[in-house]
Amino acid sequence: MDFSISRETEELREEIRQFIKDYPPDEFPVQAADDFWGNGGYSYEYTRKMGEAGWLSLTWPEEWGGRGRTILDKMVVAEELAYCRAPHSFNLMLDGMSNHIITHGNDYLRKEILPKIAKGSIVFWLALSEPNAGSDLLALQTKAEDRGDVFVVNGQKIWSARAHMADYGYLITRTDPNVPRHKGLSMFIVDRKLPGITIEPIINLVGENYHNHVYFDNVEIPKEFLLGKKNEGFYQMLKGLEMDRFWARYQKPAICKRVLDDLIDYCKNNSRNGKPLYQNSVIRQKLAQTATEIETCRLVFYRMAWMLDQKVPIRHETAMGKTFADEMGQRLMDLAMEILGLDCQLEEGSKSAPFKGLFERWYLISRGHTIAGGTVEVMKDTIARMGLGLSKK
Amino acid sequence: MDFRLSEEQQLFKESVYNFLSKHYQTDMLRKMLKGEMEFPSELWKKISELGWLGVAIPENYGGSGMGFQELVILFEEMGSACLVSPILSTVLSSLLILDAGNKKQKDEFLPKLVAGELRFALALHEPGFYYQEGGIQVTASKVQDDYVLNGIKAPVPDGGMADYFICLAKTSDKDTTLFIVKADTPGVTLSPLKTIAGDSQVEIRFNQVAVSAKNILGESNRGWAFVEKIISKAALLKSAEMLGGSRKTLAMCVEYMKVREQFGQALGNFQAVQHKCAEMLTYVDLSRDIVYKPAWMIDRGMACDIDIAMAKAWTSDAYRKVVQTSFQLFGAMAFCQEHDMHLYLRHAKASEVNFGDSTFQRDLIADHLFA
Ligand SMILES: Cc1cc2nc3c(=O)[nH]c(=O)nc-3n(C[C@H](O)[C@H](O)[C@H](O)COP(=O)(O)OP(=O)(O)OC[C@H]3O[C@@H](n4cnc5c(N)ncnc54)[C@H](O)[C@@H]3O)c2cc1C
Ligand SMILES: Cc1cc2nc3c(=O)[nH]c(=O)nc-3n(C[C@H](O)[C@H](O)[C@H](O)COP(=O)(O)OP(=O)(O)OC[C@H]3O[C@@H](n4cnc5c(N)ncnc54)[C@H](O)[C@@H]3O)c2cc1C
Numbered sequence: 001m002d003f004s005i006s007r008e009t010e011e012l013r014e015e016i017r018q019f020i021k022d023y024p025p026d027e028f029p030v031q032a033a034d035d036f037w038g039n040g041g042y043s044y045e046y047t048r049k050m051g052e053a054g055w056l057s058l059t060w061p062e063e064w065g066g067r068g069r070t071i072l073d074k075m076v077v078a079e080e081l082a083y084c085r086a087p088h089s090f091n092l093m094l095d096g097m098s099n100h101i102i103t104h105g106n107d108y109l110r111k112e113i114l115p116k117i118a119k120g121s122i123v124f125w126l127a128l129s130e131p132n133a134g135s136d137l138l139a140l141q142t143k144a145e146d147r148g149d150v151f152v153v154n155g156q157k158i159w160s161a162r163a164h165m166a167d168y169g170y171l172i173t174r175t176d177p178n179v180p181r182h183k184g185l186s187m188f189i190v191d192r193k194l195p196g197i198t199i200e201p202i203i204n205l206v207g208e209n210y211h212n213h214v215y216f217d218n219v220e221i222p223k224e225f226l227l228g229k230k231n232e233g234f235y236q237m238l239k240g241l242e243m244d245r246f247w248a249r250y251q252k253p254a255i256c257k258r259v260l261d262d263l264i265d266y267c268k269n270n271s272r273n274g275k276p277l278y279q280n281s282v283i284r285q286k287l288a289q290t291a292t293e294i295e296t297c298r299l300v301f302y303r304m305a306w307m308l309d310q311k312v313p314i315r316h317e318t319a320m321g322k323t324f325a326d327e328m329g330q331r332l333m334d335l336a337m338e339i340l341g342l343d344c345q346l347e348e349g350s351k352s353a354p355f356k357g358l359f360e361r362w363y364l365i366s367r368g369h370t371i372a373g374g375t376v377e378v379m380k381d382t383i384a385r386m387g388l389g390l391s392k393k
Numbered sequence: 394m395d396f397r398l399s400e401e402q403q404l405f406k407e408s409v410y411n412f413l414s415k416h417y418q419t420d421m422l423r424k425m426l427k428g429e430m431e432f433p434s435e436l437w438k439k440i441s442e443l444g445w446l447g448v449a450i451p452e453n454y455g456g457s458g459m460g461f462q463e464l465v466i467l468f469e470e471m472g473s474a475c476l477v478s479p480i481l482s483t484v485l486s487s488l489l490i491l492d493a494g495n496k497k498q499k500d501e502f503l504p505k506l507v508a509g510e511l512r513f514a515l516a517l518h519e520p521g522f523y524y525q526e527g528g529i530q531v532t533a534s535k536v537q538d539d540y541v542l543n544g545i546k547a548p549v550p551d552g553g554m555a556d557y558f559i560c561l562a563k564t565s566d567k568d569t570t571l572f573i574v575k576a577d578t579p580g581v582t583l584s585p586l587k588t589i590a591g592d593s594q595v596e597i598r599f600n601q602v603a604v605s606a607k608n609i610l611g612e613s614n615r616g617w618a619f620v621e622k623i624i625s626k627a628a629l630l631k632s633a634e635m636l637g638g639s640r641k642t643l644a645m646c647v648e649y650m651k652v653r654e655q656f657g658q659a660l661g662n663f664q665a666v667q668h669k670c671a672e673m674l675t676y677v678d679l680s681r682d683i684v685y686k687p688a689w690m691i692d693r694g695m696a697c698d699i700d701i702a703m704a705k706a707w708t709s710d711a712y713r714k715v716v717q718t719s720f721q722l723f724g725a726m727a728f729c730q731e732h733d734m735h736l737y738l739r740h741a742k743a744s745e746v747n748f749g750d751s752t753f754q755r756d757l758i759a760d761h762l763f764a
Contacts, residue, residue, distance in 0.1 A: 129725070132654075134655060134724055134725065135655050135656070135724070136655040136656045136657075139655070158725075159725045202729055203729065203730040203731070204728055204729060204730060205727075205728055205729065205730055205732075205735035205738075206730075207426075207427065207730055210728075211725070211728070211729075270521065271521055272521060272522075272523045272528065273521070273522065273523055273524075273525040273527045273528035274521070274527045274528060282752050330717075334713075337742060337746070338746075338750060338752065341523055341746060341750075342518055342523070342548060342746055342747070343520075343548070344589070344742070344746055345548065345588045345589045345590065345594070345742070345743050345746065346548065346586055346587065346588060346589075347587040347588060347589060348587070349587045350585075350586040350587045350588070351584050351586065351596055352520070352547055352586070352596060353586075353587075357587075360589050363589075363742065364589075364735060364738065364739070367717065367720050367721070367727070367728070367735075367738065368725070368728045370721060371721065371724055371725055371727075371728065372725075375721070375724065376721070377665050377666075377721075380665070381665075
């Protein structure tokens with residue numbers, strides 16, 4: 001065993017720290033608020049800066065313009081960014097997407113899309129869920145008809161997060177309705193500006209346009225934008241899921257660490273009924289438990305990164321890591337609210353709101369984390385099946 | 394023993410439910426959250442006419458002279474409807490004046506409070522205060538026979554609409570005193586606060602605010618004794634709201650689990666879902682008895698501070714767990730502004746921290762265990 005981080009990786013950590021110093025996150029405008037995933041708010045400008053500096057393609061093979069670095073390297077870089085709450089947009093939307101395109105894309109797609117991702121000039125959205133296909137994604141009905149040069153898409157997607165800000169969608173459709181559900185699905189990369197696509201906002205619980213309905217009315221997608229093989233979309237997606245769950249949550253331990261440190265600071269500087277909060281034994285216990293959970297979570301994500309780098313097959317680990325990370329984040333927000341006491345009620349815009357109301361917002365927002373990207377309940381089914389060999393009835 | 398409501402109580406409960414179903418919609422709360430609306434004055438008028446503001450106030454002050462159990466029934470239904478209103482502030486101020494006030498104060502204020510014509514707000518909280526006298530920093534210094542108030546009170550529920558504040562301030566090293574302060578007294582400045590539950594709260598700054606000794610509520614240096622009692626009653630009324638809120642949340646969730654289908658069947662068919670619902674029912678079901686027993690004790694003049702602490706500790710945890718689980722079971726639907734689940738999530742958090750969260754209550758219980 002070896003828990004040390006290599007010198008090359010440490011050098012990379014220094015490099016990203018320098019980048020953060022050179023481009024202080026606070027000085028960049030954000031177009032969407034920070035939702036506690038760990039990747040900050042969304043900033044076109046910061047994403048482009050990251051692109052210019054080569055951070056977005058860090059793990060790609062050199063032949064596609066990357067630096068050929070490991071996923072563990074990327075995890076260390078992401079930790080630094082997440083801790084600073086830099087609006088860096090590493091996650092499923094870019095890391096996951098580039099991975100899918102490198103693995104399954106044809107040369108046209110790779111040449112067309114990868115350089116744009118690398119430059120930080122485009123963002124993706126995920127067009128998966130439908131009104132009747134949530135946890136049961138296989139029930140999806142949006143169909144794509146093969147007309148030779150184009151596929152014609154008709155149907156409706158829901159919960160398309162930030163589709164209104166995105167350039168391309170990662171779309172799953174039914175291409176063969178006459179075979180068992182999992183056999184007739186295909187993946188596409190879809191340009192949001194194609195005629196026939198209508199986007200309607202869904203306002204979220206804190207009053208922001210986060211999700212969207214996306215309607216497809218005879219949308220013609222050029223055949224080159226088929227991602228992978230026709231009718232094999234589901235198998236491709238399953239293969240990608242291990243990675244996707246990793247990419248979707250690998251910054252969680254670092255952002256939780258940041259919150260923990262902020263709370264520790266708060267406890268040092270605030271008192272309740274004349275007694276400093278850091279002397280409150282209940283709060284001490286809970287902070288210590290949080291520190292333990294964060295370290296545990298960080299290690300399991302390091303283990304996953306190592307497994308992915310070493311091509312060790314993933315079984316239940318990413319489902320477990322995602323579940324643990326999301327529930328840990330929610331527990332941490334419960335604790336944050338408890339520590340802030342009565343002031344925890346104060347929203348952004350209130351004069352005396354601690355942390356400018358950030359934790360109040362995250363308390364509410366983080367309830368969605370155990371739903372997004374596969375619910376905790378669905379993950380637990382996966383963990384029981386993949387980790388323990390218990391079959392579904 | 395009898396675990397049923399009396400016939401009159403049942404009728405009262407139904408009347409509250411019917412009124413709120415007809416006159417209050419959660420869309421009003423959504424507007425209050427966005428700051429587009431304040432609590433509607435027509436609704437306030439109707440509520441006062443129904444006598445809700447004077448449920449536990451004697452008839453000679455215009456109240457209906459019912460007991461604390463009826464008050465708990467009212468608050469349970471308010472919680473179930475997710476009604477966010479200045480009712481609690483009004484009820485608590487009346488109870489406090491009834492307990493601590495002199496004859497003149499009672500005669501002057503109670504009938505108008507009960508009729509909804511006068512608004513009071515309790516200015517207890519301040520930075521660093523968590524329901525213990527030692528946390529009070531706002532000072533009232535004696536200048537000849539009168540007092541001068543200085544300091545910050547926040548958050549103060551319903552302070553923005555109040556005609557008067559009841560302010561707790563330090564009058565000696567160890568002691569505190571309650572003062573009735575007119576909201577438009579020179580030196581009082583309000584700043585509105587935005588809150589998680591959409592209720593109206595403010596920060597109040599007292600800068601050299603002169604208050605006559607005649608406006609002391611109760612006795613000087615004896616403020617805390619009265620406040621302690623009112624906090625305990627407030628905790629019980631919050632518990633009743635939380636009982637109602639958790640009951641409604643569970644009902645909405647179970648309804649949805651019966652109709653939402655995935656994997657070719659209703660979600661309620663899945664054992665993992667059923668077990669979560671069973672746990673929620675346990676929380677809600679047990680909340681009822683632990684909330685109603687202290688109300689019954691108050692009506693019989695029995696001491697029940699610890700019973701109330703248990704009720705508040707239990708319902709705070711129960712409501713939080715029930716609402717978080719229900720939210721989860723609604724899936725992404727719950728994440729929408731249009732859906733009611735986040736309103737309950739917000740209400741649960743605010744109710745949990747107000748008048749002592751479960752950790753605070755457990756401290757009280759432990760103090761009692763080792764007394
Ligand atoms: C913040 C957020 C971001 C999202 N972003 C996107 C996005 O970008 N693109 C996209 O396509 N989708 C997105 N989604 C949608 C997400 O993928 C779905 O919400 C999720 O898959 C669950 O589907 P559902 O909401 O329809 O819930 P349902 O599937 O209806 O489930 C409701 C509840 O029942 C439980 N349940 C379901 N089946 C079972 C079972 N067999 N056993 C036990 N419990 C069960 C679920 O766990 C859940 O708690 C997002 C959701 C959220 C909250
Ligand atoms: C202290 C004690 C005293 C007892 N006294 C008596 C007695 O006086 N007379 C008598 O006849 N028996 C008695 N029993 C036996 C008792 O009734 C059985 O142990 C009990 O019914 C469970 O049966 P089992 O042990 O065969 O476990 P199983 O039925 O094999 O169950 C094993 C585990 O699986 C779980 N499980 C089973 N079915 C499901 C399901 N559908 N969904 C989810 N989980 C499930 C169970 O909850 C349990 O955790 C006693 C047992 C104990 C421990």
